[in-house]
Amino acid sequence: MRVALADDVDRFPPVVGDEGDPAALLVQRTTTFHDGLTIFVSTPTLAGGRIDTLYARSDQRRYVMTCPRCGYADWIAWNDPAHFRIAFDARDPATARLQCPDPERGGCGAGVSDPERRLMIVAAAARPDRGWRPTATAQEPGLIGFHLPAMLATLGSISANSLVAEWLSARQRGRESLRVFLNTRLAEGWEDRGVKIEPHTLLARREDYGEAVEVPAAAPALLCITLIHKFSQLNFYRRIFLINQLKCWSINLSMGAVFTATLSTKNKEVRD
Numbered sequence: 001m002r003v004a005l006a007d008d009v010d011r012f013p014p015v016v017g018d019e020g021d022p023a024a025l026l027v028q029r030t031t032t033f034h035d036g037l038t039i040f041v042s043t044p045t046l047a048g049g050r051i052d053t054l055y056a057r058s059d060q061r062r063y064v065m066t067c068p069r070c071g072y073a074d075w076i077a078w079n080d081p082a083h084f085r086i087a088f089d090a091r092d093p094a095t096a097r098l099q100c101p102d103p104e105r106g107g108c109g110a111g112v113s114d115p116e117r118r119l120m121i122v123a124a125a126a127r128p129d130r131g132w133r134p135t136a137t138a139q140e141p142g143l144i145g146f147h148l149p150a151m152l153a154t155l156g157s158i159s160a161n162s163l164v165a166e167w168l169s170a171r172q173r174g175r176e177s178l179r180v181f182l183n184t185r186l187a188e189g190w191e192d193r194g195v196k197i198e199p200h201t202l203l204a205r206r207e208d209y210g211e212a213v214e215v216p217a218a219a220p221a222l223l224c225i226t227l228i229h230k231f232s233q234l235n236f237y238r239r240i241f242l243i244n245q246l247k248c249w250s251i252n253l254s255m256g257a258v259f260t261a262t263l264s265t266k267n268k269e270v271r272d
């Protein structure tokens with residue numbers, strides 16, 4: 001086939017049977033044509049997901065509009081003051097407007113009403129590039145990406161006011177609602193910050209146990225396992241794995257007035 005359209009690709013399984021990645025299979029089906037085209041469409045789910053990754057590898061086109069007050073041209077973000085953004089006052093959706101960046105960032109700082117926002121979008125579509133401009137160099141030849149957040153809607157009931165009302169409501173209801181807003185309105189992948197561990201926070205928690213603990217020089221890695229039995233009681237097990245001989249030592253460190261440590265030289269077979 002010459003043109004393949006894959007919709008909702010973030011919900012595609014990673015593999016289909018023993019044939020592999022369904023997205024890659026679809027691309028292969030169009031390679032017999034010199035002008036073959038595969039289109040991937042999706043509401044993003046997770047940051048680093050299928051569509052998020054494809055967009056990051058593309059030329060990352062964004063819809064560039066022109067301010068009717070000052071002629072400043074840019075794309076629209078949700079709350080980034082470096083671009084057009086949706087602003088509002090005192091948690092009041094009725095005050096929602098498109099805000100031009102401040103003069104020091106090249107704009108005029110004026111608020112643009114929602115009917116004017118729609119006219120800006122329509123006017124950009126009349127340009128030869130239909131409004132879309134690349135913001136990156138594609139990592140694969142011919143990989144073109146378009147980001148289409150709800151702020152670019154001109155039809156239906158979506159307005160700056162309705163988006164701000166949804167945003168405020170989602171903030172009140174919590175993480176899952178915020179995630180839905182981010183995915184379906186801002187067209188951005190969700191980054192689960194609750195499980196992301198920054199390396200510098202771990203490094204900052206290093207402690208020196210002095211000479212009470214002996215670590216064999218042959219051990220390549222020291223792992224720490226923490227068991228929480230009660231609210232006030234923490235047990236620490238530190239295990240050193242010697243990978244090449246499939247051996248491990250245990251260092252049991254009990255917490256008390258004085259740290260005590262014992263090094264067991266008991267070998268333990270690690271089986272897979």
Ligand SMILES: [Zn+2]
Binds near residue numbers: 067071072107109
């Ligand atoms: Zn302006």
